[in-house]
Amino acid sequence: MLTLYHSPRSRSSRIVRLLDELGVLDQVEIRIVSIARNDGSGGADPANPHPEGKVPLLVHDGVAIWETSAIILYLTDLFPDAGLGRVVGAADRGTYLSWLAWYGDVVEPVIVCAAAGISHPFLDATFRGVPEVVARLSAQLSKTPYLLGEAFSAADLLLVSPYVWFPEATPDVASIKDWIARCQARPADQRIMDFDAAHMTA
Structure with missing residues (x-):
């Protein structure tokens, strides 16, 4: 099971977009959480398991993946048929x-x-x-x-x-x-x- 902890209009929005581009948005549970924002609004959400209260956080079968670059690599490797990443062995x-x-x-x-x-x-x-x-x-x-x-x-x-x-x-x-x-x-x-x-x- 894939779960993405997401706060709208934040850095995690690009992961939601990636899921859409991969054609797998319907295969992921998206949990909306609050975050502390630069304008002083929001705050850490106890429903968010990220230890620093950040997003994005992807959880796959109980294993957490954090940091956007790692999540992008993980998802493009997990769903290679969309062609948005490069598989192991590809020239580039x-x-x-x-x-x-x-x-x-x-x-x-x-x-x-x-x-x-x-x-x-x-x-x-x-x-x-x-x-x-x-x-x-x-x-x-x-x-x-x-x-x-x-x-x-x-x-x-x-x-x-x-x-x-x-x-x-x-x-x-x-x-x-x-x-x-x-x-x-x-x-x-x-x-x-x-x-x-x-x-x-x-």
Whole structure:
């Protein structure tokens, strides 16, 4: 049994979207929980088993999987027929894993620090900076419409997400803007927006 602990309009929304893109949304129990939000609203929910009160948290047959990149990898491995991940042995499996890890290890820290106005040589040396993130994305997207080539993948779903939540971070680079538009034009995006809106008011 698969259970996803989800708070609408949060980082876990991209996991709900992934489930929709995989075609398995009806196979997962989604439990809506509250979280502490940046505006001071909400708070930890005792119904959420995540030890830090965060989302997303996926539980599969009693085993918890946390952190978005790990959940994306787990689900795309569990449901390979959708073609949103890369199976073991695929020529670009390593590239897929690298994009997933790069998001959590580099992209999110860089964007959060930039949004907070935090700059320090130690941070730049460790995580790199916005120019390096933009250069890496634009280098790939100037060659292919999506990060792994001609088709949308879970890597695109993950890497596009900060620019959807925080459009002010979107660089003024045509290839990146066009990629964001392609990703967000997929029908699953509107379905998840509607799903979250319904559960925000519930």
